[in-house]
Amino acid sequence: MTVVLGIDTESNGRDYRHDPLAKTTGVSIATSVNNGDYFPFQHEMGFNHVWPTFYGVREYLKDWIERPDVVLVMHNAKHDILALENLGINVRDKLYYCTMLETHFVNENLPNKGLDYVSKWLGGTPKVKSDLMAKFIKWGGWEAIPSDVIWEYAEHDACLAYYIHDKMYPRFKAEGYDGELWERERKFTDLIMRMERLGVPIDQDLCEQEIAYGTERMETILRELKHNPMSGADLKKLLIDEMGIPSQKDTPTGRPSFDKEAMGLYETILEQRNDRTAQAILEYRGWQKTLSSNYRSYLELQSGNGTLHPSFKLHGTRSGRLSCEKPNLQQIPRSSPKRWNGSLKRAFRARPGYRLFEADYSNLELRLAAVYSKEPNLVGPLQQGYKPFDSMAELLHGVEYTDQQRQDVKVQTYMTLYGSGIKRLKDVFGLEHEEAKKRRSDWFGAYPEILKASQKAARLAERRGYVAMWTGRRRHLTQKEGYKAFNSLLQGGAAELVKSVMLALDEVIDWVECRMLLQVHDSVVFEIAIGTEDKWLPLIRETMERVSAFHPQFGTVPFPVDIKEFGG
DNA sequence: TGAACAGGCGCG
DNA sequence: AAAGCGCGCCTGTTCA
Numbered sequence: 001m002t003v004v005l006g007i008d009t010e011s012n013g014r015d016y017r018h019d020p021l022a023k024t025t026g027v028s029i030a031t032s033v034n035n036g037d038y039f040p041f042q043h044e045m046g047f048n049h050v051w052p053t054f055y056g057v058r059e060y061l062k063d064w065i066e067r068p069d070v071v072l073v074m075h076n077a078k079h080d081i082l083a084l085e086n087l088g089i090n091v092r093d094k095l096y097y098c099t100m101l102e103t104h105f106v107n108e109n110l111p112n113k114g115l116d117y118v119s120k121w122l123g124g125t126p127k128v129k130s131d132l133m134a135k136f137i138k139w140g141g142w143e144a145i146p147s148d149v150i151w152e153y154a155e156h157d158a159c160l161a162y163y164i165h166d167k168m169y170p171r172f173k174a175e176g177y178d179g180e181l182w183e184r185e186r187k188f189t190d191l192i193m194r195m196e197r198l199g200v201p202i203d204q205d206l207c208e209q210e211i212a213y214g215t216e217r218m219e220t221i222l223r224e225l226k227h228n229p230m231s232g233a234d235l236k237k238l239l240i241d242e243m244g245i246p247s248q249k250d251t252p253t254g255r256p257s258f259d260k261e262a263m264g265l266y267e268t269i270l271e272q273r274n275d276r277t278a279q280a281i282l283e284y285r286g287w288q289k290t291l292s293s294n295y296r297s298y299l300e301l302q303s304g305n306g307t308l309h310p311s312f313k314l315h316g317t318r319s320g321r322l323s324c325e326k327p328n329l330q331q332i333p334r335s336s337p338k339r340w341n342g343s344l345k346r347a348f349r350a351r352p353g354y355r356l357f358e359a360d361y362s363n364l365e366l367r368l369a370a371v372y373s374k375e376p377n378l379v380g381p382l383q384q385g386y387k388p389f390d391s392m393a394e395l396l397h398g399v400e401y402t403d404q405q406r407q408d409v410k411v412q413t414y415m416t417l418y419g420s421g422i423k424r425l426k427d428v429f430g431l432e433h434e435e436a437k438k439r440r441s442d443w444f445g446a447y448p449e450i451l452k453a454s455q456k457a458a459r460l461a462e463r464r465g466y467v468a469m470w471t472g473r474r475r476h477l478t479q480k481e482g483y484k485a486f487n488s489l490l491q492g493g494a495a496e497l498v499k500s501v502m503l504a505l506d507e508v509i510d511w512v513e514c515r516m517l518l519q520v521h522d523s524v525v526f527e528i529a530i531g532t533e534d535k536w537l538p539l540i541r542e543t544m545e546r547v548s549a550f551h552p553q554f555g556t557v558p559f560p561v562d563i564k565e566f567g568g
Numbered sequence: 569t570g571a572a573c574a575g576g577c578g579c580g
Numbered sequence: 581a582a583a584g585c586g587c588g589c590c591t592g593t594t595c596a
Contacts, residue, residue: 230576230591231591232592251574252575255574257575257576259576260576285576285577288590288591289589290578293578316588317586318585319585319587321580321587322587323587324587325587325588328578329579331577331579331587331589332579333578334578334579365580414584414585418585420584420585421582421583421584423583424583424584425584480582481583483584484583484585487584488585491585492586494580520579520580521580
């Protein structure tokens with residue numbers, strides 16, 4: 001017989017992954033929906049337990065929690081596992097359930113997966129945060145809450161975890177997630193936790209230099225323009241009222257738009273007057289974005305020795321991808337000639353004795369589309385080693401295709417795989433309705449099996465309410481969302497594939513000479529000891545390219561991996 | 569004064 | 581009938 005325990009932990013609010021002062025102040029345990037207790041024993045203020053055993057609460061909890069017949073239930077286990085580890089309680093090898101992920105797997109479309117929201121969504125009670133507790137938090141942070149003040153809140157949270165598991169587990173199991181899939185998810189959670197703890201090293205001096213340079217550029221531009229380029233109202237005054245240019249584009253709410261596309265239009269008009277106002281506005285906004293979202297944010301978030309510890313959210317996306325926050329290192333600007341963000345990767349510098357490398361799949365989702373659809377016009381050329389868009393441009397425009405045609409085919413292909421309609425095609429390529437229709441039918445004429453696969457996925461989603469990825473993981477769609485089904489299979493299938501690959505990589509790397517630091521959907525960033533590159537890089541490539549190990553279908557086309565040095 | 573929304577932009 | 585998909589996070593604006 002197993003015992004199910006709802007667990008919730010309280011801490012002093014510091015980050016377990018890098019802060020030596022991080023401390024778990026107490027643990028709550030629920031043995032049923034309405035039977036929970038809180039064990040405070042490391043609070044700065046208020047009562048601390050020394051009972052119930054002579055050798056202490058920590059040991060008592062450890063004995064209980066580590067018992068092999070105890071199954072733990074936690075809301076956001078990734079956090080509570082660290083909190084328990086902080087007490088020397090090891091749960092990495094035991095069976096646990098994360099109610100947040102149970103909820104996410106069964107209903108990935110829920111806008112919020114927090115404990116309070118999910119409980120209420122299920123018809124349960126909300127969290128109980130007293131006014132007094134809120135005041136303490138405001139006054140001195142979580143660290144300042146006396147144990148007696150957090151008591152009720154803490155034990156209630158453990159009950160809520162128990163309650164959510166009680167409600168969600170049957171659905172989780174019925175959809176086939178318990179067992180192998182959940183075990184795989186726990187292993188992946190463990191891997192992500194190791195990645196997060198390692199963190200990503202940055203070059204603080206370079207960040208500071210860029211902040212100084214960018215701030216100066218922004219001040220200069222502001223003096224010239226005398227208007228705030230971040231303010232729509234100001235830009236209207238400047239460009240439309242003062243300079244007399246008619247509005248080029250409107251936002252959905254009817255105000256003039258000054259996004260990149262609109263600014264491009266203003267720029268061509270201003271070019272004739274030899275006026276650089278549009279460029280100045282774009283440069284200002286470019287610096288603003290980069291300084292606040294990247295350089296300054298990196299310096300603020302680094303842990304004290306120049307290391308970033310972003311959080312990867314396992315429940316972050318409906319598609320099954322990870323998301324990343326604080327900071328979001330899945331949106332580091334890619335290399336380009338732009339002065340303000342074109343070389344941002346230089347801000348990342350491996351630890352002494354190491355180098356950074358990024359290994360990424362080429363056209364991962366497109367290759368998956370070829371596999372799923374079995375489209376001979378795509379599978380054939382890929383098998384022969386063609387680059388997909390070379391082959392597609394050739395098929396649609398003949399061997400004499402232009403660079404522009406190739407680029408357009410690429411854009412149209414991704415638009416199509418993402419479910420774009422004719423209207424969007426018209427807008428993006430500036431076509432008449434009939435031309436757009438023809439482009440669409442030409443594309444589908446060349447790749448008819450893709451159209452069929454897409455329609456088949458849509459029908460299936462409409463009939464069953466979901467599509468299943470190759471692992472069994474589901475994406476739930478409403479009747480109206482059938483058009484998203486094929487894209488869900490590609491985006492979600494790719495995410496599942498990269499997850500499997502990372503688990504396979506975990507088996508071959510040693511996490512000392514070679515370790516994973518980041519995942520960016522179709523790529524993985526590694527830190528590798530100098531002098532051992534020849535040992536690890538080929539192994540990484542082989543492991544990543546051997547996707548047929550996960551599903552025999554993936555053997556029908558190659559999945560080539562490109563490896564580049566990353567950072568400065 | 570703070571929350572919520574809108575617009576904008578970075579990534580795959 | 582028509583629909584580009586999936587994110588995080590910044591500044592400015594609006595509203596309670």
